[in-house]
Amino acid sequence: MNGMLNERKPIYEQIKDWISDQIIDKSLRPHDRVPSTNEMVTFFKVNHLTVSKGVNQLVDQGAIYKKRGVGMFVADGARETLIAERKKKFKEDYVKPMVNEMYVLGLKEKELNQLIERVKEDEYGQRRV
Numbered sequence: 646m647n648g649m650l651n652e653r654k655p656i657y658e659q660i661k662d663w664i665s666d667q668i669i670d671k672s673l674r675p676h677d678r679v680p681s682t683n684e685m686v687t688f689f690k691v692n693h694l695t696v697s698k699g700v701n702q703l704v705d706q707g708a709i710y711k712k713r714g715v716g717m718f719v720a721d722g723a724r725e726t727l728i729a730e731r732k733k734k735f736k737e738d739y740v741k742p743m744v745n746e747m748y749v750l751g752l753k754e755k756e757l758n759q760l761i762e763r764v765k766e767d768e769y770g771q772r773r774v
Contacts, residue, residue: 664700668724676718678716681717682700
């Protein structure tokens with residue numbers, strides 16, 4: 646995210662996603678220190694309460710834990726928890742609407758799969774092996 650925020654979603658969610666992304670891609674591993682709230686306030690140039698809201702959601706999920714006076718750290722199993730949450734959100738936000746549109750357009754599953762393969766090839770250079 647490189648300190649750049651956008652207007653597409655609330656800032657606290659973007660900060661939560663920024664930390665989550667680092668846990669998912671293994672930049673942050675279990676028991677690694679997470680940047681402090683003050684560091685994130687300075688980095689993103691946002692209000693302390695905004696950062697706290699995003700961080701506290703991760704604490705509530707059990708993805709990170711706080712050690713009073715020491716800092717915040719990645720919890721055991723955080724990556725798996727966050728991936729499971731993202732998959733659920735992906736299903737609700739993308740797959741369900743896509744399947745609904747598939748039925749509206751009268752597409753068959755094979756046609757949908759071909760469209761997905763075409764997008765993967767066009768956008769990512771990936772071919773089915």
